Amino acid sequence: MEKTTIWSFPDRGEWATHSGKYRGNWSPYVPRNLLLKYSKEGDWVLDQFVGSGTSLVEAKLLNRNAIGVDINTNALLLSENNLKFESDSKSRIVLKEGTAENLDFIKDNSIDMICTHPPYADIIKYSSGILGDISLLKYDDFLASMNKVASEANRVLKKNRICAFMIGDIREHGYVRPLGMDAMQIFIDNGFKLKEIIIKEQHNCRSTAYWERKKRSFYLLAHEYIFVLEKISER
Template structure:
């Protein structure tokens, strides 16, 4: 099992021991004592003493209780270094007061749980529009058994950015259950609909294999998302509306998932595929809260000597329904095993045909107006 990967060249690991295990009351008391010092020399002496205590503290990979902002050693040491580098008493005291606010106050936006007082703690959250991820997260119940599923890092990142704990995420193209596994990990309630009954049975098993420490609702059901009664599904789970939709539709007919004619991968043409995708949007968007987000993961295709920009076509379908575009993320695309075995052949075909071999997909971030 591999639970370490890189994002844009930076190592990310599920098992990193990053969070300081400290007594929050004692830490705040020490900060208060530092602020009482009458000159810069005494102030810095107290800061050095605090640094020594923190450097000897133990660490844990689990985020501490939510009633106290989590502390990571590296950004905290950077703040202490800034205090010690200050030339004047006023500037050093200002940095200490800023640290005090970060320890005693929680400031979040309406979108997520990121504590803006300690924004440097969230270095695992990607804010660039280009994602280069070297491998899928294979930890826990993420087995990667389903051909065509998206990597767990995508729902993980989008939930961190666009939801708070205990909010509701819905996936109308559930597939192998990746979204709901991440819901359990991050403390988001999750509902998913998948057309293929056999796939949904396997997905349920994997979702149940994942621990549920936040005691959230995760339900996976079989159905056609173009006509499925999402309203009843949401209400039966105890909710009134959806806070985030995550959609990873088929990239038209690149992979045929089932023989079912209701499957978007069996659409007879690009126009029919877009019509069917639009029907999913029409059936789901009314339940999305105003001001909340939809994430659509989609790639393009190549057919009969022509590049078919499915990503931009799907974007048009979404904006036609009143959604506004917030961001487009371009993510590197891991080739299928078949393409990896035929890498030289695909390069030859590209040279002959004048096209480029697909190496990316899109993550479209759209927002419903207030």
């Protein structure tokens, strides 16, 4: 368990079925820490950007029930495969094709914790044209979509429970665009109160080697944010 608001995991973590093969997935140390601190056994956890299933694997290992949502069927198939490991867990794990903007299959105030890792606008495109895939959206359109995501997160989460998500900033034409802080403010505007800002050091970024060879007038972005927010009011 981490004890401060600075986190760094040089080791990717390769227990169970975890690996770094799925581009952009988060280190399992992150959801493990969040789930242990903000949920308990038997709770229902939601990851509405499930990707390769890292959060769900940790939920299974920690005896949490979980719902994983993704708009990409390939991601869901990968998650399903990654969840096929032997365990004494009694967890119920549900995978659902859908969009984080519309979770109408989940009841109001029914989720105990949200633990998720959305894309960083269109920095990594996870499909070549799936309608509703927000990883294809430019900055402003992405934030508009995140407003819908935050509204749905508020609707399904129980009051006074935690929504935690990790996101990073991006750079365009040599200038930083504060995607993390902009996304955080959207959740605050949707009925959440900020409990923690955790700074996570980024390791093993595929673009690092490319930029290190280039002459540049800026620092390489090496941080990501983990925002921990509590639902305090209905949207």
